[in-house]
Amino acid sequence: MADSSNTEYILRTHNLVKRYKNVVALDHVSINIRRSTIHGLLGENGAGKSTLVSLISGLTAPTEGTITFAGEQVQGFDVKQMEALGVFLVTQEPMIVESMSVADNLMLGHWPVKRGLMRRVDQRALMANAVAALEGTGLDPRMPARTLSAVAKRKLNILRALHSGGKLLILDEPTAALTLADREHLFGFMRSLKAQGVSFVFISHYNEEILGICDAVSVLRNGRLAGEMDDISSINSDSLSELVIGRDVPLFYRDRATRHDHATSEGWQVEGLVAPNIAVDNFTIAPGEIVGFAGLPGSGAKEFGLSLFGLNRAKQGHITHDNQRYGFAQHPEDAFARGIAYLSDDRHRDGLVGLQSIAQNITLSSLSKVSRGGVIDASAEKQVVKRYFDHLRVKAVTPNVLLGTLSGGNQQKVCLGRVLATEPKLLILDEPTRGIDVGVKEEVHRIIDALTREGLSVIVITSDLDEMVRMVDRVCIFVGGQIEQEFTGADIDKDAILQAAFGTALAH
Amino acid sequence: MQPRSEFPAHPSPSNAAPMSPQPAAPVAATRRSKTGVQWLFQNVVWLWLAALIVIFGVLNPFFFTLSNLQNVLVQATVLGLLALAVSLPLMVAEIDLSIASNMGFSAAIGAIVTTRLGLSPAIGVPVGIAAATAIGFFNGLCVTRLRMVSLIQTLAVMIVLQGSLLAVTQGNTISDMPNLYIWIGQTTIGNWPVMPVVFLVALLGMGFLLRKTVLGRSLYATGGNALAANSAGIRVNRVKIIAFTLSGLLSGVAGYLLAAWQMAITSDQGEGFLLYAIAAPIIGGVSVFGGRGGAAGILGGVLLLTVIHVGLAITEVPSFYVQMIGGILIFIAVAVDAIRVNFVSQ
Numbered sequence: 001m002a003d004s005s006n007t008e009y010i011l012r013t014h015n016l017v018k019r020y021k022n023v024v025a026l027d028h029v030s031i032n033i034r035r036s037t038i039h040g041l042l043g044e045n046g047a048g049k050s051t052l053v054s055l056i057s058g059l060t061a062p063t064e065g066t067i068t069f070a071g072e073q074v075q076g077f078d079v080k081q082m083e084a085l086g087v088f089l090v091t092q093e094p095m096i097v098e099s100m101s102v103a104d105n106l107m108l109g110h111w112p113v114k115r116g117l118m119r120r121v122d123q124r125a126l127m128a129n130a131v132a133a134l135e136g137t138g139l140d141p142r143m144p145a146r147t148l149s150a151v152a153k154r155k156l157n158i159l160r161a162l163h164s165g166g167k168l169l170i171l172d173e174p175t176a177a178l179t180l181a182d183r184e185h186l187f188g189f190m191r192s193l194k195a196q197g198v199s200f201v202f203i204s205h206y207n208e209e210i211l212g213i214c215d216a217v218s219v220l221r222n223g224r225l226a227g228e229m230d231d232i233s234s235i236n237s238d239s240l241s242e243l244v245i246g247r248d249v250p251l252f253y254r255d256r257a258t259r260h261d262h263a264t265s266e267g268w269q270v271e272g273l274v275a276p277n278i279a280v281d282n283f284t285i286a287p288g289e290i291v292g293f294a295g296l297p298g299s300g301a302k303e304f305g306l307s308l309f310g311l312n313r314a315k316q317g318h319i320t321h322d323n324q325r326y327g328f329a330q331h332p333e334d335a336f337a338r339g340i341a342y343l344s345d346d347r348h349r350d351g352l353v354g355l356q357s358i359a360q361n362i363t364l365s366s367l368s369k370v371s372r373g374g375v376i377d378a379s380a381e382k383q384v385v386k387r388y389f390d391h392l393r394v395k396a397v398t399p400n401v402l403l404g405t406l407s408g409g410n411q412q413k414v415c416l417g418r419v420l421a422t423e424p425k426l427l428i429l430d431e432p433t434r435g436i437d438v439g440v441k442e443e444v445h446r447i448i449d450a451l452t453r454e455g456l457s458v459i460v461i462t463s464d465l466d467e468m469v470r471m472v473d474r475v476c477i478f479v480g481g482q483i484e485q486e487f488t489g490a491d492i493d494k495d496a497i498l499q500a501a502f503g504t505a506l507a508h
Numbered sequence: 509m510q511p512r513s514e515f516p517a518h519p520s521p522s523n524a525a526p527m528s529p530q531p532a533a534p535v536a537a538t539r540r541s542k543t544g545v546q547w548l549f550q551n552v553v554w555l556w557l558a559a560l561i562v563i564f565g566v567l568n569p570f571f572f573t574l575s576n577l578q579n580v581l582v583q584a585t586v587l588g589l590l591a592l593a594v595s596l597p598l599m600v601a602e603i604d605l606s607i608a609s610n611m612g613f614s615a616a617i618g619a620i621v622t623t624r625l626g627l628s629p630a631i632g633v634p635v636g637i638a639a640a641t642a643i644g645f646f647n648g649l650c651v652t653r654l655r656m657v658s659l660i661q662t663l664a665v666m667i668v669l670q671g672s673l674l675a676v677t678q679g680n681t682i683s684d685m686p687n688l689y690i691w692i693g694q695t696t697i698g699n700w701p702v703m704p705v706v707f708l709v710a711l712l713g714m715g716f717l718l719r720k721t722v723l724g725r726s727l728y729a730t731g732g733n734a735l736a737a738n739s740a741g742i743r744v745n746r747v748k749i750i751a752f753t754l755s756g757l758l759s760g761v762a763g764y765l766l767a768a769w770q771m772a773i774t775s776d777q778g779e780g781f782l783l784y785a786i787a788a789p790i791i792g793g794v795s796v797f798g799g800r801g802g803a804a805g806i807l808g809g810v811l812l813l814t815v816i817h818v819g820l821a822i823t824e825v826p827s828f829y830v831q832m833i834g835g836i837l838i839f840i841a842v843a844v845d846a847i848r849v850n851f852v853s854q
Contacts, residue, residue, distance in 0.1 A: 311739065331741075332741040333741040350735035350736045352733065353729050353737065355800055356799070363725075365741045367722045367725055374721050378720075
């Protein structure tokens with residue numbers, strides 16, 4: 001691309017190279033971000049997105065290459081300097097002091113100060129500034145930050161960067177852990193800021209999101225620029241996936257016709273469940289069936305899954321399986337003992353122990369199976385670990401590597417391995433493919449599908465409707481703590497689920 | 509503690525390795541050299557220990573004698589048991605500040621049962637250790653069931669126990685223990701004291717517990733990520749209670765040994781041990797944030813502190829300087845450990 005006017009691009013990189021000892025993390029990458037646009041940045045874990053972003057935001061210096069901001073070459077690489085220019089990195093984890101007010105957070109560390117030696121905070125000026133800055137955003141400056149919803153916290157982070165003079169904001173997976181409705185809300189907010197002249201770099205694993213909100217997109221693969229689309233409308237989801245992993249990813253579609261051919265067990269029946277935020281009179285799932293749960297947060301979809309697993313304590317109700325009747329599990333240990341396993345939607349919070357090895361994580365939920373009298377049988381453990389390490393094709397040198405050092409997709413595979421090692425008969429998956437890249441996602445779908453062929457019943461709680469439509473046999477829509485509606489077979493349709501569960505159609 | 513951002517300032521070569529197929533061989537080489545430095549850092553306690561032994565030995569050749577080695581082992585026994593006692597709650601990301609006062613108080617209970625009630629030490633000693641265990645169990649209950657913050661809860665218990673010791677002893681020293689009671693602290697077999705055997709057994713037991721048992725795995729998981737451990741089916745509260753209870757048990761054993769060795773229980777018995785008992789495992793690689801550490805490291809930390817203590821005592825350093833120099837040496841050990849942790853987690 002020839003050099004055009006200085007005003008057209010807010011930030012350009014020219015042949016950026018980053019080497020770590022002998023590893024080339026970024027190999028001659030040039031990207032061009034136009035003013036007042038949302039520029040998507042796509043790539044598998046380890047493709048170089050993180051490195052590129054650390055260079056743009058000044059966290060590290062490139063080995064070779066230059067960056068120009070608004071037509072001027074950036075001299076020296078430093079976070080402070082890039083922020084002074086207006087480049088801000090807004091990370092996944094909202095950096096918010098929960099105990100302080102929205103206004104305090106907005107000006108964190110830069111509070112207006114009264115004259116004098118004591119540097120007392122000028123509360124009045126602080127409030128006045130905050131009120132002005134938050135006008136029309138729906139955020140109340142007086143609210144304690146801890147009471148904010150997930151989407152409001154992300155908005156606050158963005159506003160803070162803008163308030164500090166941000167012109168180009170780098171959003172690192174801002175939609176992680178957001179519901180569909182919140183995602184749309186955040187996108188609307190980004191669009192309105194774009195209209196006011198703010199530029200964004202938007203990082204996401206979801207093609208749908210990139211296509212829905214971005215104006216342009218750059219795709220990285222193996223540290224190189226695999227493709228750059230100046231006009232997002234010229235590309236579709238399949239060709240985007242192909243750019244990301246460098247080959248055609250065959251999308252997985254479950255074959256719904258050929259499943260009901262094993263009747264070894266009668267499946268599971270839930271009756272009269274009453275637990276916080278959920279009341280279900282009757283629910284059954286057959287062996288080998290995959291049932292999808294959809295609903296707004298608090299609708300009961302997630303709570304139902306947690307109740308089955310003992311993390312949302314049931315007050316009433318029972319489960320029947322293989323002619324045996326039990327009360328609801330009161331602790332995950334009980335659930336595992338009865339063949340019910342749950343994979344968390346937030347692996348960092350309650351899915352994995354980063355300080356322990358892959359092997360120790362895999363057997364963490366099935367220690368009773370690999371031990372005798374409380375002493376671990378090393379060879380039995382090794383066998384279990386090898387089985388799931390190989391079966392799930394975890395990418396690591398050995399299973400003794402600390403789990404915390406793996407990429408997100410591989411961590412998720414290990415978490416899946418941990419629950420599968422308990423040999424469950426009913427598996428509850430909560431957003432199983434959130435934040436993992438396309439290749440691994442399809443792999444996970446295939447593994448789950450294969451397990452159901454052996455009689456495993458699966459509940460999938462997901463807000464990824466694409467995943468829902470391709471994977472499940474039946475969809476339960478949760479509204480107000482109850483199952484409101486069900487779809488089966490050919491009736492499973494994105495728009496119908498969206499309408500029923502969220503009451504609104506996605507604006508594209 | 510665990511950075512969750514996808515943007516590490518310095519992505520490690522091992523993370524980047526799978527994506528670029530060509531430079532596979534150099535990556536392996538980098539990893540090997542990094543492992544070398546890592547090994548050095550992992551074992552820094554032992555290197556530091558060896559260096560100090562040489563220095564003290566040069567300053568006073570007596571340091572190299574067998575009888576000094578025996579002295580070091582005896583001195584390390586009580587500190588070592590307490591260090592193990594501190595490590596268990598640390599492992600699950602809690603802390604127990606009451607162990608040293610528990611040691612003094614429970615020993616007094618055991619001794620009083622023997623001396624004033626005239627019962628056999630075979631009854632008195634278990635009674636004392638049982639009291640210590642019960643106090644540990646109580647701490648565990650407070651921290652889990654009542655969700656009290658262990659730092660403050662055990663601090664309060666510490667003060668209560670110090671006060672109780674003063675009350676039971678009425679400010680006097682208990683010193684009329686029968687021979688059977690003090691046997692363990694005074695007996696030698698071919699000049700070798702018997703007492704360190706207890707520490708050795710406890711240390712081996714701890715190593716076995718941590719490395720080979722379900723409970724050990726559960727301790728690490730609970731300290732590493734309590735929510736994840738709970739979701740993985742581990743009874744986190746139960747594991748914490750067990751950690752505190754075992755901690756109390758070890759404090760009780762340490763208390764008995766200290767009394768048997770000193771042949772006396774003062775009204776402030778055990779005071780002064782606490783901070784060293786906390787420092788030793790941390791120097792040896794036990795993390796105050798939970799989920800990290802092992803028996804070998806704890807042994808290293810204990811020996812290091814004991815060598816500093818004994819070494820300064822015999823090298824004719826004027827007594828007014830001993831504590832200061834000891835403190836500086838410990839400071840260096842902790843600083844080196846911090847560098848190690850930063851290096852390893854990078």
